[in-house]
Amino acid sequence: MEIKGKVFVFGDDVNTDEIIPARYLYTHDPEELAKYCMEDARPGFGKREDIRGGIIVAGENFGCGSSREHAPISIKAAGISCVIAKSFARIFLRNCINIGLPIIEIKDISGFKEEDIVRVDFNEGIMENEKTGKKYEFKSYPDFMKEIILSGGWINYAKNLVKGEKDG
Amino acid sequence: MGMTLTEKLLSNKYGKKVKQGDYILLEVDVALANDITAPIAIEEFYKTGLKRVYSSDQIVIVPDHFVPNKDIRSAMQVKMIREFAREQGVEKFFELGRMGIEHVLLPEQGIVKSGDIVVGADSHTCTYGALGAFATGVGSTDIAGVYMMGKAWFKVPDSIDVYIEGSFKEYVSGKDFILKLISILGVSGANYKSLEFRGPGVKNISMDSRFTISNMAIEAGGKTGIFPIDEITLEYEKSRSVVVEKLSPDEDANFIRQININLDEIEPQVAIPFLPSNSKDVSEVEKDRVKIDQVVIGSCTNGRMEDLRAAASIFKGNKIDKNVRCIIIPGSQEVYKQAIKEGLFDIFVDAQCAVSTPTCGPCLGGHMGVLADGEVAISTTNRNFVGRMGHTGSKVYLASPVVAAASGIKGYISNPENL
Ligand code: SF4
Numbered sequence: 001m002e003i004k005g006k007v008f009v010f011g012d013d014v015n016t017d018e019i020i021p022a023r024y025l026y027t028h029d030p031e032e033l034a035k036y037c038m039e040d041a042r043p044g045f046g047k048r049e050d051i052r053g054g055i056i057v058a059g060e061n062f063g064c065g066s067s068r069e070h071a072p073i074s075i076k077a078a079g080i081s082c083v084i085a086k087s088f089a090r091i092f093l094r095n096c097i098n099i100g101l102p103i104i105e106i107k108d109i110s111g112f113k114e115e116d117i118v119r120v121d122f123n124e125g126i127m128e129n130e131k132t133g134k135k136y137e138f139k140s141y142p143d144f145m146k147e148i149i150l151s152g153g154w155i156n157y158a159k160n161l162v163k164g165e166k167d168g
Numbered sequence: 169m170g171m172t173l174t175e176k177l178l179s180n181k182y183g184k185k186v187k188q189g190d191y192i193l194l195e196v197d198v199a200l201a202n203d204i205t206a207p208i209a210i211e212e213f214y215k216t217g218l219k220r221v222y223s224s225d226q227i228v229i230v231p232d233h234f235v236p237n238k239d240i241r242s243a244m245q246v247k248m249i250r251e252f253a254r255e256q257g258v259e260k261f262f263e264l265g266r267m268g269i270e271h272v273l274l275p276e277q278g279i280v281k282s283g284d285i286v287v288g289a290d291s292h293t294c295t296y297g298a299l300g301a302f303a304t305g306v307g308s309t310d311i312a313g314v315y316m317m318g319k320a321w322f323k324v325p326d327s328i329d330v331y332i333e334g335s336f337k338e339y340v341s342g343k344d345f346i347l348k349l350i351s352i353l354g355v356s357g358a359n360y361k362s363l364e365f366r367g368p369g370v371k372n373i374s375m376d377s378r379f380t381i382s383n384m385a386i387e388a389g390g391k392t393g394i395f396p397i398d399e400i401t402l403e404y405e406k407s408r409s410v411v412v413e414k415l416s417p418d419e420d421a422n423f424i425r426q427i428n429i430n431l432d433e434i435e436p437q438v439a440i441p442f443l444p445s446n447s448k449d450v451s452e453v454e455k456d457r458v459k460i461d462q463v464v465i466g467s468c469t470n471g472r473m474e475d476l477r478a479a480a481s482i483f484k485g486n487k488i489d490k491n492v493r494c495i496i497i498p499g500s501q502e503v504y505k506q507a508i509k510e511g512l513f514d515i516f517v518d519a520q521c522a523v524s525t526p527t528c529g530p531c532l533g534g535h536m537g538v539l540a541d542g543e544v545a546i547s548t549t550n551r552n553f554v555g556r557m558g559h560t561g562s563k564v565y566l567a568s569p570v571v572a573a574a575s576g577i578k579g580y581i582s583n584p585e586n587l
């Protein structure tokens with residue numbers, strides 16, 4: 001799998017209240033949530049046309065705070081194709097794996113500017129900033145997580161298990 | 169090599185020994201969701217085409233975030249989960265008038281017990297670590313998975329040893345301890361890890377303070393924050409007719425880090441905006457004369473009897489400053505009733521506080537006490553992120569009930585000692 005897109009840069013400790021503020025949690029409709037994606041970190045972000053297919057690049061502890069799955073759902077529904085960060089908060093990472101939003105953890109992520117173009121090769125575990133030519137390597141997921149991703153998310157994985165138990 | 173408490177709890181349920189780094193699929197005792205997170209889990213469940221949940225016994229649903237429903241859309245969300253609960257025969261669905269904030273309610277009702285494996289689509293599910301349960305926050309899709317097959321996936325986490333000595337000084341409680349610990353760890357210092365509390369000081373920490381401490385493990389990124397099952401736990405469990413056995417980590421367990429804390433050395437803390445890790449001694453913050461507009465006492469962190477009693481001891485015979493408004497939110501119907509019985513409502517109302525029915529309310533900026541642009545609150549809740557209690561131009565300072573109450577009386581952030 002390969003992804004190419006425009007970069008949007010965010011800082012450290014971006015929390016789920018910034019990604020999707022609680023005042024919009026009266027709904028769980030992805031299209032609606034998409035409009036307010038990153039609203040309290042960057043007002044109006046979710047309504048921009050040019051973020052479709054884009055890639056979020058952030059610092060440490062991205063997605064900290066609440067367990068709301070609305071956060072990765074809003075990012076995915078807004079058309080963001082991948083989130084790259086120095087590190088992710090645990091529940092956010094879990095939610096991304098479960099719903100199938102690609103994320104990458106890279107410790108040294110320096111040298112990204114807003115609107116750089118980045119190419120991510122998931123098979124090779126390499127991404128490249130096409131503006132600067134700088135290449136970054138990343139580790140692939142542990143086997144268990146890979147299985148979840150390959151099944152198309154946790155629900156599909158669970159479906160296969162439930163089916164397997166019945167068949168067996 | 170000995171075992172951490174986390175490894176022991178997971179191994180006991182798994183039926184064979186697990187170690188740090190293992191991925192396991194495990195049947196859970198409780199799967200919790202609320203009015204914000206349950207709708208997604210329910211939709212995901214029905215999308216699979218399955219008709220019946222794996223076990224309605226595991227399922228707990230507590231509408232508490234936007235309850236009493238603040239508008240039509242939140243009413244629709246609660247209606248949907250209510251219908252699901254009826255259809256699936258979920259008995260542990262708690263309506264207004266019979267409810268409480270989920271993490272106050274579940275231990276109190278004996279739904280979560282020591283030694284249980286608990287997942288909740290709410291990040292503060294780690295609260296039940298106070299009972300010596302393995303409890304952690306997950307997402308709605310994980311809960312849908314439990315609805316389907318009764319199980320969830322876990323990575324057995326590394327553990328950090330928090331070794332506690334001494335006992336709290338006057339005006340110091342669990343909230344000050346956990347704010348101090350988060351300031352040491354930072355907001356991601358315990359990411360993917362379990363915090364395990366042990367040492368001779370643990371016996372000096374009350375059950376309500378333990379709930380407060382475990383509740384905020386997530387604010388350091390922690391997967392869970394677990395207390396050993398000791399005399400105090402057994403006593404608490406007995407009061408709810410639950411029989412359990414003592415359990416603690418082995419002396420030679422594999423901890424990846426040790427932090428030593430002496431309770432005697434902790435001063436009342438205040439976490440300044442916009443991170444829970446920004447805590448300072450109240451005596452230092454007091455010098456800045458931070459004017460406040462609102463006081464909030466409640467939430468899954470500090471909405472229990474010990475908290476209300478502590479606040480009342482400060483409010484007694486005093487009034488809130490004329491420029492301040494104060495909202496007090498008992499964490500459950502049972503806490504509410506007990507507070508009335510002990511005469512605490514009289515004290516609060518005489519001090520000119522507003523007392524609310526149990527709800528998350530202003531904690532997440534939902535309703536009942538949302539802040540305007542430029543307003544400042546001191547709150548016993550757990551998060552002071554940008555916009556957490558309302559307008560992005562507002563600010564939240566986190567503190568214990570006694571510090572919040574004293575500040576309400578003075579009109580600016582104050583040390584209860586100087587009242
Ligand atoms: S009281 Fe606050 S932190 Fe606790 S469950 Fe409710 S919204 Fe979440």
